[in-house]
Amino acid sequence: MTTAIEKACDILNKGDVVGMPTETVYGLAASIKNENGIKKIFAIKERPFFDPLIVHVSSQKMAKDLVTTWPTTAEILANNFWPGPLTIVLPKNKNVSELITSGLDSVGLRCPNHPVALELIQKMGHGLAAPSANKFTKTSPTTSSHVKEEFSDEVMVLEGGACQVGIESTVVGVENNIVKIYRPGDITRQDILDVLGSNNTNKVSVEYASSPVAPGQLQHHYMPEAPVVLTSDHKLADLDEKIVIRPAYWNVPKDPVLAARQLYSKFRELSKQKPSCIVVVIPNSYIRDESWRAIYNRLTKAASYNLLAKEHSHHSKVLD
Numbered sequence: 001m002t003t004a005i006e007k008a009c010d011i012l013n014k015g016d017v018v019g020m021p022t023e024t025v026y027g028l029a030a031s032i033k034n035e036n037g038i039k040k041i042f043a044i045k046e047r048p049f050f051d052p053l054i055v056h057v058s059s060q061k062m063a064k065d066l067v068t069t070w071p072t073t074a075e076i077l078a079n080n081f082w083p084g085p086l087t088i089v090l091p092k093n094k095n096v097s098e099l100i101t102s103g104l105d106s107v108g109l110r111c112p113n114h115p116v117a118l119e120l121i122q123k124m125g126h127g128l129a130a131p132s133a134n135k136f137t138k139t140s141p142t143t144s145s146h147v148k149e150e151f152s153d154e155v156m157v158l159e160g161g162a163c164q165v166g167i168e169s170t171v172v173g174v175e176n177n178i179v180k181i182y183r184p185g186d187i188t189r190q191d192i193l194d195v196l197g198s199n200n201t202n203k204v205s206v207e208y209a210s211s212p213v214a215p216g217q218l219q220h221h222y223m224p225e226a227p228v229v230l231t232s233d234h235k236l237a238d239l240d241e242k243i244v245i246r247p248a249y250w251n252v253p254k255d256p257v258l259a260a261r262q263l264y265s266k267f268r269e270l271s272k273q274k275p276s277c278i279v280v281v282i283p284n285s286y287i288r289d290e291s292w293r294a295i296y297n298r299l300t301k302a303a304s305y306n307l308l309a310k311e312h313s314h315h316s317k318v319l320d
């Protein structure tokens, strides 16, 4: 009998894509050795070619086979956080096509902490390129049914249960003596500093930095169907009546681990009620709290109206 994983391998080897569970969010995977599969990711996600894909590996050995250098800092990060929600960006070698990296000479690598993903990658014997399995700029999927809703029957999805982390990996670039955090995630700046700790003889610094990828073009992201309003109280002052007429509320739970896990499924669940907006109520004190940083990052990108920042932006699709 063919197992689901064997079937997935056949599909990948034929140049098609597969929905893959990871501990962060579900990915839409293709073999890095098959250009048709890679092209299909961009096509069905409606993702622009300027946004590079990350490559998922099942071991450090597999990662080293894709880069020109494996600095000590990368080794320490991989030893401590892999398998896990950390993507490490390093100079790529010729085994990684420019289609995957959008012409950049670097590649993002991650070893996901999910038994199904690890088994699939191991069976394939090489890396799988996989972005989150959602249409470009939309909410990431945290269950297999989210992926099926997004792509209907077009895509085979491996079942892996609900994602434990719930938001995408921390993305870091490793350059000389600096670790640059391009995207905050479950692994925080402090977590990284802690593991560099006693080994940090080269005085490696850890800094938040803007991503080298098309800055400015990726401001809006993670958006559910209904426009999101961020507020610290339940007040919706100053907003157009069309927006506030039938709000759905999500009071974020006190525990950031739970909040991250629930975030995207709440977005999807509340959107189904066809509200005029989704009001996310988050206490002001959380915004300056490091453990909320990754969640706040996703919320601000998803929000059409950020009453916390007193900045209004437009959700053109809904307002048009």
Ligand code: TXA
Pocket: 022, 024, 025, 026, 027, 028, 051, 052, 053, 054, 085, 087, 089, 101, 104, 106, 107, 108, 110, 112, 130, 131, 132, 133, 167, 168, 169, 171, 182, 183, 211, 212, 213
């Ligand atoms: O948790 C995750 O990372 C999930 C699961 C499926 O592994 N994947 C994911 O992929 O979130 P995606 O494509 O939605 O986001 C990858 C991010 C993008 O923001 C992309 O710009 C950045 O990683 N990225 C990829 N390659 C890069 C590179 N060479 N340099 C800088 N940023 C890069």
Ligand code: MG
Pocket: 131, 132, 140
């Ligand atoms: Mg994504």
